[in-house]
Amino acid sequence: xxxxxxxxxxxESLRRSLGKSPSKTLAQAKRKAAAQSDKGLDVFxxxxxxxxxxxKPKRSPKPKTARPRRK
Amino acid sequence: MPAAVPPPLSPNELLGRQRRLLRVARELGFVGRxxxxxxxxxxxxxxxxxxxxxxxxxxxxxxxxxxxxxxxDDFTLEAIVAHECGHQLLHRHPRIARRVGLVVSxxxxxxxxxxxxxxxxxxxxxxxxxxxxxxxxxxxxxxxGDEALALLWQLRLSLEALL
Numbered sequence: 001x002x003x004x005x006x007x008x009x010x011x012e013s014l015r016r017s018l019g020k021s022p023s024k025t026l027a028q029a030k031r032k033a034a035a036q037s038d039k040g041l042d043v044f045x046x047x048x049x050x051x052x053x054x055x056k057p058k059r060s061p062k063p064k065t066a067r068p069r070r071k
Numbered sequence: 072m073p074a075a076v077p078p079p080l081s082p083n084e085l086l087g088r089q090r091r092l093l094r095v096a097r098e099l100g101f102v103g104r105x106x107x108x109x110x111x112x113x114x115x116x117x118x119x120x121x122x123x124x125x126x127x128x129x130x131x132x133x134x135x136x137x138x139x140x141x142x143x144d145d146f147t148l149e150a151i152v153a154h155e156c157g158h159q160l161l162h163r164h165p166r167i168a169r170r171v172g173l174v175v176s177x178x179x180x181x182x183x184x185x186x187x188x189x190x191x192x193x194x195x196x197x198x199x200x201x202x203x204x205x206x207x208x209x210x211x212x213x214x215x216g217d218e219a220l221a222l223l224w225q226l227r228l229s230l231e232a233l234l
Contacts, residue, residue: 001114001115001117001118001181002114002115002116002117002146002151002154002155003115003181003204003208004113004115005204005207006139006142006144006145007144007145007146007200007203008144010200010203010204010207011203013207013210013211014203014206014207014210017207017210017215017216017219018216018220019216025216025217025220026220028217029217029220029221029224032221033221033224037228039228039231040224040227040228040231041224043189043202043223043224043227044220044224046189046195046198046199046202046203047199047202047203047206047220049195049196049199050199050200050202050203051203
């Protein structure tokens, strides 16, 4: 189940839980992880982007195709 | 309080939702029945149903999934469906199911489903949202922020190795 929290609520909860400077906490966690392996580090980058709040892209409307002309 | 029943849809709109849902589910690799129900579920938008076999698994999406998709500050349909595909992978992927699928707690299953979902989606914003959902679930279960981040990363590494 997805749960009902919106992105804004998740973002707020994340900011609250990662201390005064969420970016610093994330950078620290990434450094610790990188010392063990260089894999999977993109989760920290994903969280950083999420906290910064990149807006969701709008769905582009379906291109309308012209009806073929009657002969 | 939200309405108990979603606003009615024309047959074409209904068909459009069914088609889009099916397309997204198949693109993300879901195997089994995919169904749209024009009702509110209180489930967040979609549910995964474990069947006798993979082909008898089901994904049911509800009106909330499309309403959330239309809200710029909420999950897209792709992210919602990817999370449910994550549940299916947990139960059906030969290596993942053997390692974690059968013994995982309901709470941990939600975290793993989101993490797996984040590995399925193409759009970066969907990936980011699902990773954030996973870490917030860990935090809500009582993990301090730094521990939740470390655990999230370890879970991600394990899943990457199993997929």
